[in-house]
Amino acid sequence: MDKYQELARIANNMRISIINMLKEAKSGHPGGSLSACEIVAALYFKVMNIDPNKPDWPERDRFVLSKGHAAPVLYAALAEKGYFAKEELMKLRKIDSMLQGHPDMKDTPGVDMTTGSLGQGLAAANGMALAGKISNKDYRVYALIGDGECQEGIIWEAAMFAAHHKLDNITVFLDHNGLQIDGANEEVMDIEPIDEKFKSFGWHVIKIDGHSFGEIFKAIDEAKNTKGRPTIIIAKTVKGKGVSFMENQVGWHGKAPSEEEAKKALMELGGGTND
């Protein structure tokens, strides 16, 4: 437990940032941002070879937030990591801000791919991995996709492509929180058995608890050691994780907290100071 104390603190800070920026923006997607905090914190603060002072460094590892509506979790990590000042977070979704409602690689340092239209990010991440392969560069590409996102056809076009081209330098996290805008996955459009689907498409599949740093790191190591095929880490998560009244509530997919709700959420997250 102690081993990951610092990372847990960072993930908690990110949650605080997410609540604060969404409250300020008065719109956005808390549920799927909160569910991915441990995964994104692990990548940005332990796994990825990156330098916030050189966001365009060609040798860097890449991260593609294919489920682009979870932009707040990415922005929180980038600010925490020092790509830009935390004050920027309070301008999320406002006019003239560099922090768009969905990630924009042109204007936001540290955003490796413009995303928001679901499914496209995974295919773009494949392109990045392929570019690395043909240029003999050893950077790795990480992508985060949603479970509802797996209903997009392009996800399966991309899944076929990555396996066919043996892209073992890409590692995909599936933020499997089970909910999408209209309800539970199995009610809207069942994606199960999602592990079997990816397996049959030629992927190495690992299933973990997406809130356990220990399991996240173990899976990433396994992915790095898996040769000749891509790896997907199916991370079981809780939508809205960390804020009791948001957890597993589909209503918090795309709704910002009010002042009152934010105060309550921040209390739960440790007092509401954003340091």
Next chain:
Amino acid sequence: MTSMIATRDAYGEALRELGQINQDIVVLDADLSGSTKTAVFRKAFPERFFNVGIAEQNLIATAAGLASCGKIPFASTFAVFASGRAFEIIRNSVCYPNLNVKIAATHAGLTVGEDGATHQALEDISLMRSLPNMVVLNPADAIETKQCIYKAAEYKGPVYIRLGRSKVPVIFDRDYRFEIGKGVELREGKDITIIATGVMVEKALLAADELAKEGISARVINMSTIKPIDEDIIIKAAHETKGIVTVEEHSIIGGLGSAVAEVVVNSSPTYVEFIGTQDTFGESGDGNELLEKYGLSVENIVNKAKKILSK
């Protein structure tokens, strides 16, 4: 005797030449490499050619990822699928982030012929022209196609290049130099202007010959860059001749004609007649017969020119 070469063939050759010069060029295709002629590149540089299978959305998004890492991807399939099926991917993953992706789409227009309406793109210029950051090129012959491909590779940003299936006459000579954003006056004229694009340029020249027989001096402009459109050459024509006939193997809605009209309406209103498909789909048949049937003919250009002159 003029030689006849399909623009898609010139594309394949240009790719092979470019591949030699520039190691960053990579080519992607969606199971049509024999038809789009990217197979020529595949043969020369198999390690830089990637078939995505029959998956046009993935074709474009993968190209976007490659471009973000410094590669110069040329992505090819038929124009219907490139501009239509993958439209939203082009919008959100290529044009919005302004990535250096080249989309070379073949089999545009009615001259696809026998495959029929499902495969005849008549709205791709319109779709591609509507996207911010996109450059839209529609070369007239094999020589211009090669130059378009070279310039597209040099240019940093998204480019859509519209190519055809059928053999078309070579109208430029080897000294011709294409520039993005520049229309070219192929024939001087003071009475009327014909602005044509792609495979219709040859018909425009033939129409000018016909008009000359009747003592009408027709200016002919090759508009191979649809976006950014050469406003100066259009405004000059609007001032110096009585009106403009636009000619394209494309719907009259949103294509070259619309682009020209947008310019003249703003700067120097004049008569404009639009030759292209009139809000209709195509059908199966011989390419040349289809052009005649749908009014993309020398005769129709002549008639429209006279219509303006009689006003």
